[in-house]
Structure formats: C-alpha cells, structure tokens
Amino acid sequence: MLRALDRLEEILIASLIAVATLIIFVAVAHRYSLGLIADVVGFARANDIAWLSAASRSAYFGLRSVNLVWAQELCIILFVWMAKFGAAYGVRTGIHVGIDVLINKMPARRRNVFILFGLLSGALFTGIIGSLGANFVFHMAQTSAISPDLEVPMWIVYLAIPLGSYLMCFRFLQVALAFFRTGELPHHDHGHVDGVDEDTAASAIVRSPLTPKEV
Known part of the structure; x- marks a missing residue:
C-alpha cells in the first residue's frame, strides 16, 4: 500500500512538471511565432510581394485564432499543486534543507x-x-x-x-x-544519479577531459 502511494506521488509530481513544461513551451512558441509572421507580413508589404503577404496574413490570423490566454493561469495552478505534493515527497526522501x-x-x-x-x-x-x-x-x-x-x-x-x-x-x-x-x-545524495553506479560515475570523471591529469 505504501509502495503504491509512493509511486502515485512520484507519477503525479512528474506529470504536473511535464504538463506545465509542455504548456509553457507551446505558449512561448505561439507568441514568438506570431511576432515572426508579423515581421514577414511587413517585409512582404515593403517589397510588394503579394503572394507572400497573402500567405503570411492568412497564417497570422489562423495562428492568432488559437486562444492560449488560459496557459499562464493553468501553469500557475499546476506549479502550486506540484509544490504541495513535492513538499511531501521531500519529507519522505529527506531533501528538505x-x-x-x-x-x-x-x-x-x-x-x-x-x-x-x-x-x-x-x-x-x-x-x-x-x-x-x-x-x-x-x-x-x-x-x-x-x-x-x-x-x-x-x-x-x-x-x-x-x-x-x-x-x-x-x-x-x-x-x-x-x-x-x-x-x-531518510537521506538524499545530491551526487547520485539513478541508473549510474559509483564505479561507472568515477570512471566517467577520470575519462573526462575536464579532469586534471597527473604529470
């Protein structure tokens, strides 16, 4: 039962992070795409390129019809939920300072x-x-x-x-x-990476070009 709760807690936190990240990415891409297409419209008008002007105007109004006003509010809600459940996860794993x-x-x-x-x-x-x-x-x-x-x-x-x-x-x-x-x-090792044992990590550090070599 406790193992199922632990797993559910981890899945919920990871899902909230993933959804919030995806929404932020889409919202930012949408905003910058509108700005880029608006620049293309201005360029086409300045150089009297009718076909490019018509195509870019159509793309601009089509993209503008996609309403993402709700994205910021949803991300705030998702991060609040993530913080609350993440705090409980922190107590269980010992990551609180x-x-x-x-x-x-x-x-x-x-x-x-x-x-x-x-x-x-x-x-x-x-x-x-x-x-x-x-x-x-x-x-x-x-x-x-x-x-x-x-x-x-x-x-x-x-x-x-x-x-x-x-x-x-x-x-x-x-x-x-x-x-x-x-x-x-509970103790959390900040240097530990899941799936990588200590010997593998040590070998990687030794082989790294950033590791000082003995003369």
Missing part, C-alpha cells in the same frame, strides 16, 4: 529527542494547515467562485492545500515512526 549542526553534536539520546520533536512538530503544523485548508475548501465549494481564465471552480484549485498538507503530515509521521524504530532518517 535543515540546519542540524548543533543537534548532531548532542549526545545520541538528546539528539533523538530533538529530532522526534522536530518531526512531530512538522506533522502537527501540516495537520493544522490541512484542516484549515479543508475547512476553507468546504466553504469555497458553497460559492460560485471560478478562476478568471479557465473558469474552473476555485475550490478545485485550492484543494491542493488540504491534500498536499495532509500527505505531508502523513510523511512526517511515517519518518518519525521509522526513526523511532531504527534511529535512521
């Missing part, structure tokens, strides 16, 4: 107490945010508020707050329980 210099210098027993206190405090905070967010979404659903461009009910947009916060709360509790049992915290 933390200042633990003083805690690591404490005796093991006291260090464990402080770490558990921090994890449980995170669970309490995100649980409160999730509950407040759920209450807000419930009342928002009773209204007719919609987003300006997509005209999506706003309660759906704000649903990311309780869902993401409750998932983050669950991850804090999950990490706290695992730490209580094993004394280990």
